[in-house]
Amino acid sequence: MFSFSSIEDYVSALQNGETTCEDVVSHYLSVIDSNKHLNAFLEVFADEAAARARQLDQDRNNGKPLGKLHGVVVGLKDVIAYKGHKLSASSKILEGFTSIYNATAVDRLLQEGAIIIGRQNCDEFAMGSSNENSAYGNVLNAADNKRVPGGSSGGSAVAVQAGMCMISLGSDTGGSVRQPADFCGIVGLKPTYGRVSRYGLIAYASSFDQIGIFAKSVADAALTLEVIAGEDDFDSTASKEPVVPYSSLLNSSNYNGAAPKKIGYFKEALEHPGLDPAISQSFNQFLKTLTAQGYIVEPIDFELLEYIVPAYYILTTAEASSNLSRFDGVKYGHRSAVPSEDLADFYKHNRSEGFGKEVKRRIMLGTFVLSAGYFDAYFTKAQQVRNILLKQTSAIFSRFDAIISPTVPTPAFELGSMNNDPIEMFLADIYTVFANLVGIPGISLPLFTHPNGMPFGVQVMTSHFSELALLRISEVFLQISEK
Amino acid sequence: MKVTDELIDNLAHLSRLHFSESEKTALKGDFERILNFVEQLSEIDTTGVEPLLHMGDAINVLREDEVKGSVTRQEALLNAPLHDDVFFKVPKVIKNPSA
Numbered sequence: 127m128f129s130f131s132s133i134e135d136y137v138s139a140l141q142n143g144e145t146t147c148e149d150v151v152s153h154y155l156s157v158i159d160s161n162k163h164l165n166a167f168l169e170v171f172a173d174e175a176a177a178r179a180r181q182l183d184q185d186r187n188n189g190k191p192l193g194k195l196h197g198v199v200v201g202l203k204d205v206i207a208y209k210g211h212k213l214s215a216s217s218k219i220l221e222g223f224t225s226i227y228n229a230t231a232v233d234r235l236l237q238e239g240a241i242i243i244g245r246q247n248c249d250e251f252a253m254g255s256s257n258e259n260s261a262y263g264n265v266l267n268a269a270d271n272k273r274v275p276g277g278s279s280g281g282s283a284v285a286v287q288a289g290m291c292m293i294s295l296g297s298d299t300g301g302s303v304r305q306p307a308d309f310c311g312i313v314g315l316k317p318t319y320g321r322v323s324r325y326g327l328i329a330y331a332s333s334f335d336q337i338g339i340f341a342k343s344v345a346d347a348a349l350t351l352e353v354i355a356g357e358d359d360f361d362s363t364a365s366k367e368p369v370v371p372y373s374s375l376l377n378s379s380n381y382n383g384a385a386p387k388k389i390g391y392f393k394e395a396l397e398h399p400g401l402d403p404a405i406s407q408s409f410n411q412f413l414k415t416l417t418a419q420g421y422i423v424e425p426i427d428f429e430l431l432e433y434i435v436p437a438y439y440i441l442t443t444a445e446a447s448s449n450l451s452r453f454d455g456v457k458y459g460h461r462s463a464v465p466s467e468d469l470a471d472f473y474k475h476n477r478s479e480g481f482g483k484e485v486k487r488r489i490m491l492g493t494f495v496l497s498a499g500y501f502d503a504y505f506t507k508a509q510q511v512r513n514i515l516l517k518q519t520s521a522i523f524s525r526f527d528a529i530i531s532p533t534v535p536t537p538a539f540e541l542g543s544m545n546n547d548p549i550e551m552f553l554a555d556i557y558t559v560f561a562n563l564v565g566i567p568g569i570s571l572p573l574f575t576h577p578n579g580m581p582f583g584v585q586v587m588t589s590h591f592s593e594l595a596l597l598r599i600s601e602v603f604l605q606i607s608e609k
Numbered sequence: 610m611k612v613t614d615e616l617i618d619n620l621a622h623l624s625r626l627h628f629s630e631s632e633k634t635a636l637k638g639d640f641e642r643i644l645n646f647v648e649q650l651s652e653i654d655t656t657g658v659e660p661l662l663h664m665g666d667a668i669n670v671l672r673e674d675e676v677k678g679s680v681t682r683q684e685a686l687l688n689a690p691l692h693d694d695v696f697f698k699v700p701k702v703i704k705n706p707s708a
Binding site for chain 2: 223333458477491493510
């Protein structure tokens, strides 16, 4: 019986002949099969994954050099293109769509020997915080099936949580990797904006979107990031900033960068009325532990906290209304059977039948903030606020090495409990959207268990392209919390 | 702000979406709450602040003008709901004025 602890241990077990990729894929397929009720996968590439596993076993036995992710079993959120495979963004509008190219991140995974086991359920077009907006049904949290897994990358989080794959790739526009990682008790990393190419990622809000990683450990997330990060001819917003060998420097004593010691936290975040008392208590205790460990822990005045979710919704809905205009039912996507009077009517039928409720609501809101008469008061205003936030961020990181907060103000809530109030659902993102507004990396670390039995985490954020510092401090925090 | 039927109808047209009467009623209610929520931003003094237009500081990322990353015609037509060997097909939209 295979039991996964880390990629490093798995690869050495392969090399020692203790297991094979074929056996391991068959193990994961059986776990997926016995967890069908969680609805984490929209499609499982069973035969193909098994065939690739046999090929990798053969290559290894023939002495071929091993890729960095040799035999690693990966799931993809259904917004990431994998050539020759279906891709739907969990939307009816893309039912039957087949990718004609690989996302750059997928290309890089495959080049390093990963096995892609399936595509994972999510909120439609990555819009949502509970995975209740999928056209293909809710995903259930494996820790408590009455509760949501978080969103929008809910299926990807649950797949790692329940041991259905080793790694998942998700996407994070306002917390869609970190928030479900928090709800599911795993590691969720959102890299710096532009650290990972967005080529082949279905766009929600292009200046916010970033591919992120779900893993059981920081080391596995570091290794995966090292593989998928870096510049790309097909995405000019992917940064040319060199990729650091995150995995080998993660625990290395040869690393000559300064150990992060100065930790800030937003005072207003801890005073927020929506913060769950048990989360507040655990987090405050953790701050005390850090101080006792020699960290300098100080509050940061952050008066704009109340405004970041409003700014986020104006800007992301605006970008979404523009990005989703391409779904018109001509070159791809759903085409209505209703006869049309004219071209505009034709588009309206196709789009109205294809998109779900939340997606339509965000397209409408985005169209509003971009429309004549409202553009300056809403869209330009939010861009100005974004600039103020960016400047404040630079000032914060001139004083601090990292910012920490709870990842989400509440633990995973019950299915159906938030559906009546869009604002209440938005507030689940209050601690995570900041990183996307200013483009910095953030991670959710599974440190705690709530009195109700659900896991929850701490979010750590560092400055632009400081993923190495972020990952190193994450390792230390996990060790500290285990003591 | 007050969300009127005219506003919703105009936005629906610009968004190329149809809504039923009951959907419109629900949408009006949601819009009022959401706009009320995002209008908090007007409390922030942004006098003299430039809007942030781009994430990241890269300017003019150029590459050689070589044809690559393109797709074949067959691939381009693969996902079209209606097509022939060469073209995407759409309903006839240019009406004959004499008809």
